[in-house]
Amino acid sequence: MKKNALLPSGRSTDALLNSHRSGVLALFGCWACLFWFLLSDPCEVRAQAPRIQGQGTAASGQGNAFAAQADDPSALHYNPAGMTQLHGVQNMFGALLVGGVTNFTSPTGATATGDRGGNLAWPTPGHFYLTANLKDVGISALGDLTVGIGVTVPYGSLTRYPENGPFRTAVTFTTNPLLDIKPTIAYKLNDQLSFGLGADIYTYTGLFGEGHVEKRSVSANGASTELFGKDTAAGFNASLLYTPFRNANGKPLVNVGVVYRSQATLHLDGALLRNGSKVSDGTATFVLPQVITGAIALWPVRDADHEWKLELDVDFVGWKSVRNLDVHCASVCTSTGQKFIPQPQNWLGSYSVMIGTEYKWLRPVSLPDWEVALRAGFTNQQTQMPSDTFDPGIPSSDAFTPAIGLGLLCKENGSFLGLTRCGKLGFGAIKPKSVGLDLSFQTAFYEQRTITNNLNPTVNGTYQSTFYAGGVSIKIAY
Numbered sequence: 041m042k043k044n045a046l047l048p049s050g051r052s053t054d055a056l057l058n059s060h061r062s063g064v065l066a067l068f069g070c071w072a073c074l075f076w077f078l079l080s081d082p083c084e085v086r087a088q089a090p091r092i093q094g095q096g097t098a099a100s101g102q103g104n105a106f107a108a109q110a111d112d113p114s115a116l117h118y119n120p121a122g123m124t125q126l127h128g129v130q131n132m133f134g135a136l137l138v139g140g141v142t143n144f145t146s147p148t149g150a151t152a153t154g155d156r157g158g159n160l161a162w163p164t165p166g167h168f169y170l171t172a173n174l175k176d177v178g179i180s181a182l183g184d185l186t187v188g189i190g191v192t193v194p195y196g197s198l199t200r201y202p203e204n205g206p207f208r209t210a211v212t213f214t215t216n217p218l219l220d221i222k223p224t225i226a227y228k229l230n231d232q233l234s235f236g237l238g239a240d241i242y243t244y245t246g247l248f249g250e251g252h253v254e255k256r257s258v259s260a261n262g263a264s265t266e267l268f269g270k271d272t273a274a275g276f277n278a279s280l281l282y283t284p285f286r287n288a289n290g291k292p293l294v295n296v297g298v299v300y301r302s303q304a305t306l307h308l309d310g311a312l313l314r315n316g317s318k319v320s321d322g323t324a325t326f327v328l329p330q331v332i333t334g335a336i337a338l339w340p341v342r343d344a345d346h347e348w349k350l351e352l353d354v355d356f357v358g359w360k361s362v363r364n365l366d367v368h369c370a371s372v373c374t375s376t377g378q379k380f381i382p383q384p385q386n387w388l389g390s391y392s393v394m395i396g397t398e399y400k401w402l403r404p405v406s407l408p409d410w411e412v413a414l415r416a417g418f419t420n421q422q423t424q425m426p427s428d429t430f431d432p433g434i435p436s437s438d439a440f441t442p443a444i445g446l447g448l449l450c451k452e453n454g455s456f457l458g459l460t461r462c463g464k465l466g467f468g469a470i471k472p473k474s475v476g477l478d479l480s481f482q483t484a485f486y487e488q489r490t491i492t493n494n495l496n497p498t499v500n501g502t503y504q505s506t507f508y509a510g511g512v513s514i515k516i517a518y
Contacts, residue, residue, distance in 0.1 A: 091357065093392070093419065094136050094482065095167050095192045097513035101445015101480035102396025103417020105351040108297040108337035109398075110281060112476075112515055113169035116190040116224050119297040119335070120236025121281035123186040123226035127517070128176045128473065134513030135166040140484070142199070142435045144206070146501040152205035154432065157198045163217070163249050165193040167513070184228035192220045193248070195328075199433045207432055207498040208258040214433030217249030218242055224277075231286065236279040242304055242328065244270040253308060253326070255433065267367060267381075269310025269324055275302040287342055297353075299333040303361055312373050312381075321370040324383075327361035347400040355394075359387040359424040384495070385429050393420045400447070409454035409462075413447035415480070423489070430491045435505040437489040445480035445511075466518075473517045480511035 096114025099106035106114070110122025113132035138161045142154040171188035174180070198215040205212065224238030244252050252270035259265050278300050285293040306326045312319045333355050341348040367373070367381040374381060396417030404412050419441040430436065450456055451474045452463035462475050486505035494500050 092136065092165055092194055092196055093394075094480070094509060094511055095194075096132065096169075097134050097445065097478035097480045097511035098398075098413075098415065098447055099396075100136070100482060100509070100511040101415035101417065101443055101447070101478065102351065102398055103394045103419045103441065103443045103482075105335070105353045105394040105396030105417050107299055107333050107335035107353050108281070108295040108351050109349060110295075110297060113171050113188070113190075114167065114513075116169045116171060116188045116222060116238075117167070117192055119279050119281055119299050119333075120188075120224045120226050120238050120277065121234040121279040121297070123171050123188055123224070123236060124173075124184060124228035124234040124281070126171050126186060127173055129172045129518040130170075130515065131518075132169045132513055132515040133167065134478070134511065135164045137164055137510040137512075138507065139509075140505065140507030142432070142503060142505040144432065144501055144503055146206050146498075150206040150501075152201055152207070154199050154201040154435075157200045157213075157215075161196070161198045165196040167192045186226045186228075188222075188224045188226075190220075190222040190224065192222065194218060194220045194242075196249070197434060198249075199435065201432065203258055203264075206501075207496065209260060210496045210499050211255060211257050211431060211433040213256040214254065214431075215250060216253045217244065217251070218253070219245060219248060222277075226279075231290075232283050234281045236277070236281075238277045240275040240277060240301065240304060241272070242274070242306060243272040252310060259314070263314045264316070266313040267310065267322065267324075268313075269308030269322065271306045271308050273304045273306045273328075275304035275328065277301045289344075291339075291342055292337075293339050293342060295335075295337040297333070297335040297337075299331075299335075301331040301333075303330045303358070304328045312367065312369060319369075319371075320373040320379075322367045322373065322381075324365050324367045326365060327363075329358040329361045329389075331358070332356045345401070345403055347398070347402065349398045349400075351394075351396050353394040353396075355392040356389065357392065357424070358389045360389045362387040386426055387424045387429075388426070390422055390424045392422075394418070396443075398447075407454070409451040411447070411449040411451070413445075413449075415443075415445035415447065417443045417445075419443070419482075419484075427491050428493055428495055430494055430499060432499060432503065435486060435503065435507075437486040437503065437505065439484045439486045441482050441484040443480060443482040445478065447476065447478045449474055449476040449515075470518065476513075476515040476517075478511070478513040478515070480509075482509045482511075483507070484509075 093104040094100035095117040107119040110119040115122035144152045169190040195216045221241040226236040228234045252268045254268040282296040283292045335353040337351040365383040369379040400413040421439045423436040425436040450462035454462045484507040
């Protein structure tokens with residue numbers, strides 16, 4: 041940073057930083073206080089175990105604390121307003137390799153172990169983003185407008201238990217391979233403020249998993265029972281990114297992000313099967329919750345050679361929208377002659393807290409024209425399910441998730457494995473300005489949870505879950 045370089049406001053960089061540094065640190069400290077309050081609050085706050093937060097590997101490596109940084113194509117998910125920070129056309133795609141187990145012990149000593157359908161969930165949750173800064177591609181009539189589209193798997197959970205397990209009448213298998221298609225725009229009002237607006241089109245497709253939400257169990261008389269359904273619904277998201285301070289090169293020193301994602305209602309149409317034969321058509325309603333995110337990022341170091349970022353994000357997820365998943369049958373579907381299968385849920389709204397950091401070498405001596413980033417982070421989630429409606433198919437308990445990550449970015453003139461320049465890795469006349477690889481690893485440690493007084497007594501017992509997720513993303517800028 042040039043000493044006393046002037047910002048657009050006319051104030052020198054040093055003067056501005058000296059006058060406001062304490063205020064910035066105080067603001068960051070307030071968010072940190074909120075973080076510790078949420079961790080230590082003895083009241084029953086519940087959260088979002090079914091939701092996959094890792095929708096970009098750079099973010100996953102920072103404990104999903106990315107809504108204020110939002111400077112790669114996954115901004116389209118974490119904070120669409122951040123898309124205005126991207127230049128040219130950029131593409132990012134990747135996957136999250138998810139595994140882990142849930143161990144159950146009943147009060148009588150019976151045990152069961154659940155997994156993700158194997159050592160790893162398949163198909164694996166993935167993400168795809170494509171963004172274009174219209175001014176950079178020669179379309180300036182619309183101002184500083186960036187457009188993009190993304191595809192994510194927001195609730196791609198899958199859990200499998202033995203069909204002879206102690207709570208087989210509750211669940212033996214469950215999956216929800218829902219896709220979120222995200223057409224999105226972002227507009228840069230000025231150097232301090234950007235806005236984002238997008239749609240969330242939720243749908244199911246046979247190209248991913250079963251192509252529907254599904255739950256299997258075994259009835260008291262030993263019959264294999266399956267409920268499934270699918271639908272398409274739409275919601276919206278709105279966001280802003282505020283940058284009060286920049287360095288002499290125009291890079292943010294402080295970012296504040298706010299994101300709102302609306303509810304969306306899926307009217308699931310499907311059927312009830314017993315022993316593979318259809319008993320009745322059926323419908324159920326699943327209300328996807330609203331999500332409100334607040335985030336702040338601070339760069340204590342940001343010069344020509346190094347960047348160091350600290351970030352704190354807080355999510356509120358309105359799981360209270362999930363009151364029930366009652367199944368309404370077209371014909372008689374129960375042994376008592378009813379056309380209705382009650383499935384109360386009564387979930388509660390909750391918070392999730394994420395902290396993350398990234399240290400980046402912009403000009404490493406050993407790798408000319410490359411950038412190298414090391415990342416780490418931590419996520420705290422708290423269970424959203426009360427004991428009486430706890431579902432073993434969605435492991436839900438207070439969880440603590442540490443994360444680490446590595447980012448490698450090869451610029452246009454960088455050497456790829458000593459064989460060629462990274463700028464020559466394209467096809468025909470389309471050559472990239474940079475090619476990046478991001479890797480991450482997270483382990484979610486769920487606190488042991490003892491369930492009592494469940495509506496299905498076979499579910500009562502102790503649950504211990506551990507999950508791990510390895511992420512990989514490739515990003516290309518043109």
